[in-house]
Amino acid sequence: MSEFALGDVPLIAPHYQPSGLMPVKTMDEYRVLYQQSIENLGQYWAKVAQELEWMEPWQVDMEGSLPDFRFFSGGTTNVSVNCIDRHARANGAKTALIWRSETGERREWTYHQLPPETARFATSLKAMGVGKGDVVAIFLPNLLETFAAVHACYRIGAIYNIVFSGFSPEALFDRLIDTQPRVVVTADGTFRRGRVVPLKAALDKVIDRLPSIEHVVVIRRTGQDVTMRAPRDIYWHEAFNDNTPLADPVPVEANEPGFIIYTSGTTSRPKGLVHSGVGFLVGTYHNVRYSLDIRPEDVYWCTADTGWLTFPIFELVGGLAHGVTAIVYEGAMDYPNPSTFYQIMAEHRVTKIFTAPTWLRMLARYGPDLPAAYDLSPLELIGLVGEPLDPATWQWVQRHVGAGQVDINNTYGQSETGSAWVSSVAGVTPLKPGSCGCALPGHAYAIVDAKGQPVATNGTGILTITAPFPALARTIWHDPERFTTQYFSQFPGQYTTFDSAVQDRDDQLWILGRVDDVINVAAHRLSTMEMESAILDLDGVAESAVIGVDDAVKGQVPVAFITTRQATITADEWTHRVTEQIAENIGAIAKPAQVFVVDAMPKTRSGKIVRRLLKEILLSGEVKGDITGLENPEVIDALCATIRPEGR
Template sequence: MGSSFSLTDVPLIAPSYRPSSRLPISSEKDYPAFYQRSIEHVGAYWATVAQELVWDQMWHADMQGELPNFEFFKNGYLNVSANCIDRHAQRHPHRQALKWISETGEEKTWTYSQLLDQTARMASFLRQQGIQPGDVVAIFLPNLLETFAAVHACYRIGAIYNIIFSGFSQEALYDRLVETKPRIIITADGTYRRGRIIPLKQTLDRIVERIDSVEHVIVIRRANTAITMTRPRDIFWDDILHDVTTYQDPLPIEANQPGFIIYTSGTTSKPKGLIHSGAGFLVGAYHNVKFTLDLGENDVYWCTADTGWLTFPIFELVGGLAHGASMIVYEGAMDYPTPAHFYQILSHNQVTKIFTAPTWLRMLARFGESLAHEYALDTLQLIGLVGEPLDANTWQWVRQHLGSGQVDINNTYGQSETGSAWASGIAGVTAMKPGSCGPALPGHAYQIVNANGEPEALNTAGTLVLTQPFPALTRGIWGNRERYYTQYFSQYPGRYNTFDTAVEDSNRHLWVLGRIDDVINVAAHRLSTMEMESVILQLPGVAESAVIGVDDTLKGQVPVAFVTLRDNSLKQENWNAKVGEQISQQIGSIARPAQVYVIDAMPKTRSGKIVRRLLKEIVTTGRAEGDRTGMENPEIVDTLVAQLQEAIHLQTDDS
């Protein structure tokens, strides 16, 4: 911390996109004063945003309390589903809300009227089963039209939904279900990924008997694959809608009541279930999409994320629908069956705005500009990004080759905990800087501090902290309030610790440099290295394990694992395959290490903590020049350097 960075030579680039009248400011010169007012009067600012939505009962106080205990719009009541669906269906019932496209070539559309129909009838069924406000419903689904109806059926009746990535293994799924005790789980028979069926119902069947709270499993027929239906527990989605003809009206829900839970990896091996309030998340997501994308009813918009990562609820499920846009819902791999598929979708549907991950843009650059130039992309105006920093070279490539050289690129920053990508350029208003995350959006107050909590100077790296609450910020960790306080507020009392290292440059743009804890970003997915280490330790013969994140030109970061063995005779086994398979089965293939190194001993501190920074230094530079003071076994460092250099040399020869 405290290191200086030279970012002054990165140019500011004026936006090409012309902002609409939806935005409250239209010129960059208005931004500093507008932002300052927003953080000086945080409650009043967020009240002006909230008043753009439909409330059943207005609140008495804009904001109460402070970090970590705060409330917005207390005793105000609204319904998220009504704001995202009903108000658009009433005005434009026949306008396309969602167009679902699969890698298989299948397509299906729903109007806002059809989305309302499916949502209101599924909500009616849930109420018939006795689901009350505060009950938990688990959503284990891929990107389907029915996913929108399932989520908003929960919002409609005040049920808390637990949204889970469809690529998780059975044990990762179990870990994310057992704490929340869902009464109902909604899943699909399967989904497609790179031409093969991912058997979701089968994965759920392996663990559902261990979840005592489950009363029903609702199954969407997607892949039409053979599955086991255990009656009367298991019911098909379409059978329910065939029998249920009643519409459930949206129930008014108090603004601070929990809306959903999403599990994210942390700095321990146990995933944590983040709680977001329904109304607070709606207000934050609506605001985020408005400023970052200037999204409107005439836009054709595509958020490429998976349902199970919070990017999708922010930018499509809730934030996108709240603005009434026509949206693309995509199932599968975007470069399947050919790398041209992505461009074909953009061109054929005349997409105006997309939200994706920097990893995907690096993949497009890898495919080459000739492929990009084969398709008419003149309608594309704006690309929003989140997940990890975007390198300047890819930024320039995209700017040059997508959208006639005029597309704006808004590289943002946020976390699952923040419920929004709160560092972001304002579409068409603020200048862009290749590689930066833009300035802070209004209503978000922050500091970059040193280890003592003192603010750092401009162009100096430190820990990024948030200094005031905002509606979308997580309200706690499911079942463990104390962990919420300890995790985020113990090091800098009264301030939320992002555990990210960042720099603020002289133009007030933020540059997020990486994690300071043990979480890495792989293709925009946050993964806990300690969760991976715990899984590796389950392998017979493994004595110790360590996982680090190493920079990768395509994925941003990839995991690299180190193991020590209980018996040297096991060294001849294929640990790359064994560890990779173990990680894939227990967590998911996204977490599979790029390389596994077998070493004689781990470098450790006197307290027994593995010095992961040293392992990373050796792998990435071939040397170990970092500080060795405080190590329990400094004598092994030279041995480690020799071992890892030899392993890397053999790996290079093999390739």
């Protein structure tokens, strides 16, 4: 695709038939609703919020503007009531959570079982001195108890801080010293690719430097011996029992903080984004409705890790708000073998999945024989978030995993937005392989140039948000000035995503990556996403990543990295093929200065390729930063041995 021929990608009518729960049924109805929602934002979000249970009504639908805004002022409710209690009352026998592990273990909770586990642990937290506004750190993998721990915090109005279970002790320390939690909920360990990841031991390495921590609650997951220092440390199963009273839900005002989640700090300290608990509930409830159209009969699987915001959006809060039956998976989805993912899908007759584009590329790398061996016929919809999806993988998955009938909805959002607010409307809006769909109702935006002026259709610009919505982050923990400076200073009155985007003539949004990922080669602005997509169209290429590096003559030049499915082709031949492919599809100006064939890419557990590590290795030959959050940290040594800058 040349710049910028994305609008030439044909629209594909959705196969999925929307349920009666979907607010719109046609593209024309979507357009009308979207325009009405933007003209009357407060009224629109009030109508969404009224579908949930409230303890006290609000006085004002919406007030203020970016960055200082409020929704449903004065109204109170409780997130745990909306995600758990109301479904337990309506259909308590329904399975809420199906927990599976790479070890082969399986457990289930119904909506009848989830409230007492949650409410009794909430009582235990209160006994430990935790009250409304206090911070509780959740350092857990994907377990059933993770749901109870988070919603116990919601129940008593505590602020929780989920910390990714793969972080190193120092990365954990950086987040806990900032939030000063009174209680940490963790596990003795978790399983990942057949190994035990010691969580309690990681906490023990830094806890003496964290004086705020009064109690540590430990879930016995692996059975390994851990140090328990009484009375501070207590096991989950000893913290409460069947006789423990059930904590009543605390009314929480709609704009009060609900949780803190940290974004990666690659150039400075991590940012603790503060989200309103109730605002996040309303936003994620809305997001899941439009993007996934969850129905009572669905069995749904969000493959993300608890520590990434995708999981709270699409399962922990947004999914439960719809009374979903959800798969909760601990471990690596391709362990002990690549068929694990398909086995679970077939066994539970999964109808909808939410995952990452990189995972779909991994499935393609494993080949079509695996999905052909399983009955995947119940599958109707695949939702995605995390990075752009290339059209080649879109087509492969639709053909081999979905038998030509599955819709693939590649969405877009950020930790800051608290929702994937760019998305196809399930079964309603047409699809384009590679695009992220359209803005959902209630979300106003603009694509602007460096001076803040709107760009024309098919023009590349910076994506901004021009009006508030309930799920948008409210501040940075203990640093409101940094929040305003970072996100609202470039274009006053607008939130800057720092992502480059294009809107085509069909109103489809294409996210090209971070502004830094649009590189300038001899005064030509080139999208690394567009180059990656062109490379992935080559037969035998499984994954691709393109970065820009400084060049004395051209300013910047692209460098490409690929993994392949054809080991018989030499690296020199791959270099030739990749170079010619980019020249043919984009132009000679975009030819990469180097092409590296590697065995594996460094990835997060949510499936994103960590391109900054590829760049660091290319420039310095080593990685000095923390890599414990990677899915596969063992690949770094091999990459350092393979990747060499020109002239080294």
